[in-house]
Amino acid sequence: xxxxxxxxxVMHIKDLGSSHLSQETVQELILQSQEAKxxxxxxxxxxxxxxxxxxxDNCVFTGCNVENACNNLGVCAERxxxxxxxxxxxxxxxxxxxxxxxxxxxxxxxxxxxxxxxxFGSNWDVYLTKPDGLYKKMTVDELLPISFGxxxxxxxxxxxxxxxx
Numbered sequence: 001x002x003x004x005x006x007x008x009x010v011m012h013i014k015d016l017g018s019s020h021l022s023q024e025t026v027q028e029l030i031l032q033s034q035e036a037k038x039x040x041x042x043x044x045x046x047x048x049x050x051x052x053x054x055x056x057d058n059c060v061f062t063g064c065n066v067e068n069a070c071n072n073l074g075v076c077a078e079r080x081x082x083x084x085x086x087x088x089x090x091x092x093x094x095x096x097x098x099x100x101x102x103x104x105x106x107x108x109x110x111x112x113x114x115x116x117x118x119x120f121g122s123n124w125d126v127y128l129t130k131p132d133g134l135y136k137k138m139t140v141d142e143l144l145p146i147s148f149g150x151x152x153x154x155x156x157x158x159x160x161x162x163x164x165x
């Protein structure tokens with residue numbers, strides 16, 4: 001029987017562990033997002049997207065977009081990669097690279113993905129890329145300014161409504 005490989009066994013990036021990624025690490029992350037893009041299932045839009053998510057211990061989780069005939073049941077590459085990482089116990093991230101086939105502009109995550117990324121912090125890097133490897137580095141906070149996050153759930157409210165559900 002073939003042995004199934006986990007994401008942890010398949011992809012790791014060597015980095016010095018600083019908050020700033022080396023150019024080599026960034027290029028490797030972009031390459032992995034481009035490889036993930038090749039697995040996209042997008043028969044309707046023909047718009048392939050791949051993502052490569054880097055954890056603090058330099059493990060990489062990849063994801064691609066997966067469309068569905070019922071549009072709202074599809075999943076974006078970014079959410080796919082983050083969900084894979086979360087399912088393996090990860091909750092904080094260093095960076096994510098996003099790849100598409102757009103030539104004239106950098107791919108940017110949709111609003112839903114921006115909010116999904118924000119759930120796991122606002123001060124981590126997002127690399128918006130082009131197929132030729134050029135990139136633009138932003139943070140989640142720059143992509144979603146004045147955001148709503150988990151800490152807002154515990155802030156003081158006007159009414160204290162008991163949870164009777």
